[in-house]
Structures are given as C-alpha cells and as structure tokens.
Amino acid sequence: MHALWVAKPANIRYLTGFTSPEDAKLLVTESDAVLYTDSRYTVQAEQESRVPVHIARWDAVYEHAKPLVTGKNVGFEADAVVYSAFRGLLEGLETTLRPVENVIEPLRGVKSAAEIETLKRAARIADEALEATLPMLKPGVAERDVALELEMQMRRCGAEAAAFDITVASGERGAMPHGGASTRVVNDGELVTIDWGARVDGYHSDCTRTFAVGEISSELKQMYNTVFDAQQRALEAIRAGAKCFDMDAVAREFITAAGYGDYFGHSLGHSVGLAIHETPNLSFRAKEERLEVGNVVTVEPGIYVPNVGGVRIEDTVVVTESGIEFLTHTPKHRL
Template identity: 50%
Template structure:
C-alpha cells in the first residue's frame, strides 16, 4: 500500500471511515474500528468481539478496547499532539466525546488517506482485475437469459448469485437493470418490470473481491429498436472510444470529461449527458479521482478509473457504456473485457 503522508498541520490522524481503516490496517471489519496514524506508524483499535480476528488480520499493532466505557484509551496516543480527524466521516457526537474524554482538540482534515488510496499497489490491482473478470464471466452467463417477459429483478439476482458462486464476496452495489423507458434513469436499479421486445436494456454491475470493487456497464437490444435508440448507442460508443483514446498518465480529469462530452454535444445530445465521465474504483466503488468538469485530479500510473458516458431520453430510454481502466506508465489497460458493441438478443 502507498504510504499516507500526513499534512504538516497535524501530528496524528484519527481515521474512522471504514474504507480508510481497512486500507491502513487490513482489518476486514473496519466499521467496528478506528486507526490512529502517526508519522512513525499506526495502531488499530477495536473491541473484544475481534480479539482474535483483528491481530490475525491487521498489519499494524492492535489494541482491544471498550468504546462503551469512553474514549480515554486514546489519551496516551494523542495527548499533547495536534490531532486531525476525518471531517467528512466522523459524526459530531463522536468528535465531541473524543475531545472530552481523550483530552485533545481535533482539527478537521479531508482526503488524507484517500489521496494515497488513488494509487493502487500490485496486490490491489490484482484484486480489482479478479473482480472485473468475475463480472465479465457473469455477464456472459446472463446474456442467454435476457429475453422478453423476464423481470429486471430476476436478471439482477441471477447475475449476483452467479458471481458469488464463482468467487465474489458480494455485489459491488445494487445492480442497475433498466429496460425500455426506465433506461432514462441513470440509477434505475432493477425493478419488477418485465422486459419487452424492441427495448434497449442497460446493465450496470460489479463484483467485490477481498474488499475491492469492479464496475462495468453494457447495453443490449431485445431485437430491433427505435432508430433514435440505436443512434444514441452509436454516439455513446463513439464518446467512450474517444475517452479511451485520450486517457493516459498526465491527462487532467476535467479534460478527459470534456473529450467525451464534446462528442455527445456535437451529436446534439449534450443536455442528455447528465453525469460526470467517471470515478476511481477500489475499496469503494466511487472514490477519488473524479472525472468531471470541476476536478483538479490528474491521471497517474496506478490509478483505476471508470469511463462511462451516457445519454438519457426521458420517456423513451437511454444508453450508458462503461469501461474499467487501469492507468499505466505508457497508457491504459482496460480491465473490463466483456464485448460492448451493438448486440441484439
């Protein structure tokens, strides 16, 4: 894992965000722990339920404590120091308790651990690639079952069950299966709607392996579809191809977003591309860097990001195509390998 650099204004950081606790320690129940990170190392704190599990999993020293009795156990680790906390993630009530019981005023920080998490180690890349492979294979398993009369929800369940039977610990998120007019919903999670002939269906899904996510989107036609739906598929595919061609180390995230957006705008569908081009993927399915018009991020080797342009036509349908990409020293490696071209079933 990449070392975490503390800001100059703090001596130690109290990390409570579960993904950051796991990153710093390796502990697989991070929602029940916190980490105190200093310049000389880190300590994981958790309760007696994990007295055997935590030392077996953690890369850093472990202290078994009882938070119900208060947070005085932190005092020896933070007293007299400038102590940072994760302002976006620590509840106000917890901050107040720690300040009162551990004798330290906490200073707000943002993104300290997340900045390190943007660059994946070879081990992290292997887990993400494995999750992507399972998703690819699950999609191949699912395609013969995509037919008129099938419920969106049943397809989502079949895909999740298959992936879990073949190595995924869980689904990366609530799968999107959006058919017909529901395709205009960018986050149209699977419903009880039944697929119909002549519809376009969006599938957005991913697997989790050892805590690391994959993310991919494909679109499938149930036989011939309306000409405009075929047209927006072609535009989205062209936007994705342009983004893939432009992506690589040193490319600004906002510039990459603009590359894809320009293709869609020139085709006359600019207002129908209603979200950013993509995001980082790792311990979270949506994490830094973020690929949008306001981003200050720049792609670097070791990052894993999605590229996912889309067009959504209210009342009619929509298309999104998404690839999972590893940024390398020389360019990119596409981790999601399932065919993304036009497909009628």
C-alpha cells in the first residue's frame, strides 16, 4: 500500500486537528498528506489543520488527488466507505484500491498525556453535572426531564455537547441497556440507570450509575450488588499486558456464578477517545488483544432482566504502569 484514503471522522481529526471532520477526507501518501474539504471550512481548516488543505467542490476533489496516486495502491477504510463512495473513488482516482481496516485505530488506542488530561476534564464535567442533577431524581419526575437537566448542566460546566444520547431508564425500562430517556415517570421502589458523558475538545467521557429510589426489593438489591461486586473484581484485575478477553471473563464468570449469566449480553467495556467506542475492547471476542499503558477503557458490567429491571455500573479508567487510574469519580456503593 502506497497511500491511504481516510474517511472516518475521528481518524481525520486525530491526524489533522481539523474539528469538522464529518465534512472532510484525508489522503496520506508516502511523502505527504492533503486534507480535502469544501469552501464552508476555508478559514477553519487553514487555522486548524496540521497538514496542507485543498478546498474544492467534492466533484473536483478527485481531479486534485488523482495525480498524487497514479500507479499506486491506495488503501481505503472499508468499514467507513459506502458502496457509492467506493465507486466514486474507483472512477475518480483510476488506480488500484485496497480495502483496509484498523490502520489508524491502534495509534489512537494509546493516549498521550495531553489526551488523557482532556479526557479527565470531560469526566470531571460529567461528574459535576450529575451531582447538580441528582436532587431531582425522585418519584414523579420524568426520565426525559432528568436527561435534559443533566445535559444542560454539562454544557454549563463547559462541555461542548453530551458525549451521546443520555440514558435514563427506570423500572422495567432498566432492562434496556441503551434505552434512552422516555416520558416514563420514576416511581418509588425502583432502580434508575443513568448512562451519560460529556464531550470536551472532541474527546468523550462515559460513566453509568444505577440508583435506588426509595426502598427496593431484595431481588433488585441482589442484582445491583452482583454487578457492583463484578465490577470491583474486574477493576482489580486490569493491568498492562492483560488479555482483554480475560478481563471480560473476570466479570462474566462472577455474574454467571450468581445466576445472571443469561442477562449480561454485552462486553465488559470499550475504549474511549475521539469516538465514544474505540479499540481495544474488553470483550469475550477479543481473544488476542492485550491492554497497554495509556489505554483508556470503560468497565461496565450489567444485568438486564426483562419485566424486572436492570443494573449497570460503569467507570472509565486509564491503564498505568502500576495498574489503573480512575477518570470517573461519581460515588457508588453496595446497597
């Protein structure tokens, strides 16, 4: 491969510093790189990009790029280029195209000190915003109102946006891991799961807490404490060099032994950064991946029982030479 056509927004931002990568493409050759975007971003791209910028209508981009790759093998991000875009590349560049995956992502997986500081800021803002929001979490409040207040508080604290659509899932809706926030009203004696995060300078935080509203049943308490203990065991096991598969297994085996194995369907965690889901993943599918110093990962076991409710407890940590450092600090405890 002699060149790479970069289409993923997070990869473009990582390589160039351009903060509107959804409307850009990047061509990286053996000797140079060019950021392509349109005239709406002329000033912004020139101010932000660390690589040369070419402003053009999209139908003219290939005219500029073609001479740079004539006779070369050009890789393209196969998981980010739809078929119509592939046809445009093929016809516009008139060269050999090779589908590639996971070329830039390993570089993004190990965070620099500056990136970690930004992630800490995002996590701190999210923590402060939830603290300001929690007094309204009581019987009679609608999930959607809690989510709206939480997002407003994050923006007041300095976030450019929420990191993703906030989940506030109460009662039986807690069995939906990504249930969003509905008009449902919180009732006494229920669990409420809140999954939220802040985006700061393009970087995302991610945290989940499950709260008891009033006195809950022994069944819900058992579910909660099982998840709490599973997360504690996984956090204690994380270290540089550990297999991601094994980290997932620590929590999964504990939850299974408690009788809830069928109700923990997702992976233990994922990396975060310029995207909310990055690699490496703490997953039962990640049999070869190992953690490295500088990886920033979530640890989020959960139990989701239909018609009963759900529990998830999530923290984001950075892998260090000696273990882990927490980025999220919202309090949690056994029930």
